Amino acid sequence: MSAHAQVHAVEDHHDDDHGHHHKETFVTKYIFSQDHKMISKQYLITGLFMGTIGILMSLLFRLQLAWPDHKFTIFEIFLGKWAPEGVMDPSIYLALVTIHGTIMVFFVLTAGLSGTFSNLLIPLQIGARDMASGFLNMVSYWLFFLSSVVMLFSLFVEAGPASAGWTIYPPLSALPQAIPGSGAGMTLWLTSIAIFIASSLLGSLNYIVTVINLRTKGMSMTRLPLTIWAFFVTAIIGVVSFPVLFSAALMLIMDRSFGTSFFLSDIYIAGEVLHHQGGSPVLFEHLFWFLGHPEVYIVILPAMGIVSEVMATNSRKPIFGYRAMVASILAIAFLSTIVWGHHMFISGMNPFLGSVFTFTTLLIAIPSAVKAFNWITTLWKGNLQMNTAMLFSIAFVSTFITGGLTGIILGDSALDINVHDTYFVVAHFHLVMGISALYGLLAGVYHWFPKMFQGRMMNKKLGYIHFWVTAIGAYGIFFPMHFVGMAGLPRRYYTNTNFPYFDDLADINVVMTIFAIITISVQVIFLYNFFHSIFYGKKGPKNPWNSTTLEWTAEMKHIHGNWDGPIPHVYRWSYDYSKLNKDETDYVIPGQDFIPQNVPLQDNEDEMDH
Amino acid sequence: MTAFLVILVIILFGISVWQMNRIFQLAKVKPSTHSEIASDKDNNTQGYLMMGFLAFMYILTIVTFWLWGDVLLPDSGSEHGVKIDNLMLISMIVIFFVGILTQWLLHYFAFVYRGNKNKRATFYADNDKLEFIWTIIPVIVLAGLIIYGLFTWTDIMNVDKDDDPLIVELYAQQFNWKARYGGNDNTLGEANVRLIEGVNQLGVDPADPNGQDDKIVTELHLPVGRKVLFKMRSQDVLHSAYMPHFRAQMNCVPGMITQFAFTPVVTTEEMRQNDKIVEKVAKINAIRTEKSKALTAAGEEPLDTYVFDYILLCNKICGVSHYNMQMKIVVESEEDYKAWLAEQPTLAEQLSK
Secondary structure, three states: OOHHHHHHHHHHHHHHHOOOOOOOOHHHHHHOOOOHHHHHHHHHHHHHHHHHHHHHHHHHHHHHHHOOOOOOHHHHHHHHHHOHHHOOOHHHHHHHHHHHHHHHHHHHHHHHHHHHHHHHHHHHHHOOOOOOOHHHHHHHHHHHHHHHHHHHHHHHOOOOOOOOOOOOOOOOOOOOOOOHHHOHHHHHHHHHHHHHHHHHHHHHHHHHHHHHHOOOOOOOHHHOOHHHHHHHHHHHHHHHHHHHHHHHHHHHHHHHHOOOOOOOOOOEEOOEEOOOOOOOHHHHHHHHHHHHHHHHHHHHHHHHHHHHHHHHHHHOOOOOOHHHHHHHHHHHHHHHOOOHHHHOOOOOOOHHHHHHHHHHHHHOHHHHHHHHHHHHHHHOOOOEOOOHHHHHHHHHHHHHHHHHHHHHHHOOHHHHHHHOOEHHHHHHHHHHHHHHHHHHHHHHHHHHHHHHOOOEOOOHHHHHHHHHHHHHHHHHHHHHHHHHHHOOOEOOOOOOOOOHHHHHHHHHHHHHHHHHHHHHHHHHHHHHHHHHHHHHOOEOOOOOOOOOOHHHHOOOOOOOOOOOOOOOOOOOOOOOEOOEOOOOOOEOEOOEOEOOOOOOOOOOOOOOOO | OHHHHHHHHHHHHHHHHHHHHHHHHHOOOOOOOOOOOOOHHHHHHHHHHHHHHHHHHHHHHHHHHHHHHHHOOOOOOEHHHHHHHHHHHHHHHHHHHHHHHHHHHHHHHHHHOEOOOOOOOOOOOOOHHHHHHHHHHHHHHHHHHHHHHHHHHHHHHOOOHHHOOEEEEEEEEOOEEEEEEOHHHOOOOOEOHHHOEOOEOOOEOOOOHHHOOOEEEOOEEEEOOOOEEEEEEEOOOOEEEEEHHHOEEEEEOOOOOEEEEEOEOOOHHHHHHOHHHHHHHHHHHHHHHHHHHHHHHOOOOOOOOOOOOEEEEEOOOOOOOHHHOEEEEEEEOHHHHHHHHHHOOOHHHHHHO
């Protein structure tokens, strides 16, 4: 069956659909909405809420790390019985780092980033009226909401929330005797993540189907904006790898509650031998990282897509090497599923496997390098419009390079021996995936805010302040952290005062914490700007950034179905910025340096095959 | 020092906010386009700020190395560690070279090509030759690093039984370490957690003749210059035996025996004389004296003076006291080691008590 006929069929169907809107109530419009634009806003605001909690947790443990002997009233206020007289309990420290990691990786950078922008942009940029299944999309969000609620609820259980690290390696996570957080807290953690995976899978399947089936006439795969390529491939990785985490979580639940021994063997704890025999904690590590590593690409690919799009638009230039960008997304996606073992070089697995994983891991540096060089070349000879989104995109490339380069050390099994699980790793992944992905998220928010909130724009000056303080602060926190790691300090230490050898690291910890306080404080400006602009932001033009992609041709006012009239057809790729006419006297459209995708090929331009 | 840094950071922050405020004030002219879209004035200031940011990054790098270059680990105390350090140095040179270059290009382009109404961007969509170049260069550089890395890795992880290594078991439990020596026969007795009983805390099989002369200790002593093969066990959760000064680490996994081998080549005494360690210990003791003053003023015990020792740390989250799971390692001459070991009771002696 030809894709062509299918597109027509879909289109006709939508044309029928158009015109007789259902009467919407408050509940169907704002709560159980099936409209992708509303769902995207729900994802974003839930993600920002979770992000606020996750980041505030990091503030608490940064204070503890910088001044371990000090008593903080703020600990008593937030942690209650876990911080008697302002002294943080070691177990709540572990709980804080665990939940901080979980929230930031899954709830903010997976759901908040991919969920928000896949939902907003896939239908709008491919020219579809909505997702393939609005209902599944709604279910996906509400499962995400439910898993967030369960995760937050777990913070309040008697024995404390899960505290075995976000990687929840058994036996620590399986045995309440080993750590109090592995009781009800861990049960809720596993429940929450299981629901989260269901949500993620429903979302991903929907994105895949939508991209494959609902592209408007003329929107071939090679004309897709890079955002869509990134979301599409991200969804595929999610579908491939999340079920593996689900099975790992399920097996862990069985080990915990039903006496199986998938991951447990030969354990003597709290004065008795457990009956478990024959399981292997290393098996769990394999299963966990089979998701866990693709997960970091699930986090970073959407950010890469957003950055490519924002950068091209604001450089007023095509993205450099479109095909190479697509190829590198595909290469990264493929390689991401065969590199998980680099988290396990010293886990006790066969050293030969370590060699194999070193090889595949360093291979992934090649498509990453291609991307970085292509972004830099996109800036070259551009006419850069320094909007806040553009600044965050440039900063993304900067942190991605800095963080990515240290990956060369960690991916090398021989070098990993001595920096594994030290602060060097913490610095590496915070820069390359934490900060970079957050920059991608923020770039996306600043760039598509007018699309999300019916033409209102965020305040530019507050945006600039937010950007510069964040950019300086992020390096201020994580650059010095490499030194702490290379000094040999393990991560997840409540305090290092028990090792006089590390006493000289106190200064660095203080500096990092001060930068953290400044950086976290400035996010308040962002939140103010965000929520204030929703209601009072100045309305901008329909296509504020002079962008070529289809979403800016859709109605400013949100209507169900996106376009009031027929769906626009596409005649060109999405990067015709500053294209000159045949005589090279002026732009193809005189006086306008961009050609929207729905503008047919003009007589005075050369058709290019990209 | 800390106070100085705090004040310095706050002052610099204050200045940057003030400066930025000034820039925004200056930039306040009536906009020709929508006020929330970057104007040429904005492009200009932000472009200059990009160069400022590049300077910030370079200065940050220099200042951190100047301030904290001395916290890094000293020269390796083990034989293979020298190779790791060498590979690390090469990787670092590559990283810094690439990092400095690409960051410069990125921010310099952001500055030079800052937008202007009168300028026109160049429509430049593709260049296969360029892309081939920056695909092939990383391929070559990485191939070199991979090959060097893999040789080093294989060399470290493959233990040659002909070396006749000293066999030592590292036994991890929440939250302490124990070491078991194979005794005169240099062979460990079979052990399993199911055999843990009374003083037999490591669950060594009492019926195994190899286990009778095993010696269990809480401080690790190693003879200098002899290869040591560590056999690691854990009785409860995952732990990781991390010996940063020897560039050595391996997880301890309940239900299986993992291993790691290295040859210590610098004794504890020699390491204490190492210039970097002397300097570091002096710095640490200065900090501790300072802290002790505050402590005695508050009527508490002052801190001990610090003397360098090799340490074994737990480097895999293992529970509430993970942050304090350590064991002292002493590297000494063969004679001192033998004398020390002779004083330790054998398992048979312990069990018969």
